[in-house]
Amino acid sequence: MTKPRLTIDGHDVVVHDWGQQYYELIPGGPHHLEIFVPYMFPRRVGRAKLDFMVPEEGVALEYMAPSFTFAKGNLGAPGQQKSAAQKSVWAFSIGFVALVLIANVILRLHS
Numbered sequence: 001m002t003k004p005r006l007t008i009d010g011h012d013v014v015v016h017d018w019g020q021q022y023y024e025l026i027p028g029g030p031h032h033l034e035i036f037v038p039y040m041f042p043r044r045v046g047r048a049k050l051d052f053m054v055p056e057e058g059v060a061l062e063y064m065a066p067s068f069t070f071a072k073g074n075l076g077a078p079g080q081q082k083s084a085a086q087k088s089v090w091a092f093s094i095g096f097v098a099l100v101l102i103a104n105v106i107l108r109l110h111s
Contacts, residue, residue, distance in 0.1 A: 005044075007034045028056045035063050035075060046073030090096065
């Protein structure tokens with residue numbers, strides 16, 4: 001429902017939407033990047049920070065928002081980022097569905 005917010009060296013950078021973004025105005029050298037998704041509580045979900053060096057030819061980074069609101073986001077090399085807490089969310093969902101099915105079977109047996 002909301003798009004991520006990005007700051008580079010403490011300056012807000014426009015993020016148009018989820019997906020690939022290209023920023024050609026970042027000069028080579030050391031930089032500090034912070035990205036998060038605005039939310040009600042907490043205010044900054046999936047917060048990730050990275051200090052990195054931009055070579056003259058540029059750099060590619062990937063941000064992965066977490067599957068669980070209170071987990072941290074992941075920021076780093078493209079193709080290597082995983083959504084934090086994804087396994088926990090899947091385990092909880094499968095457990096919840098199994099519990100509902102078992103309760104349904106027990107209620108039908110007692111009817």
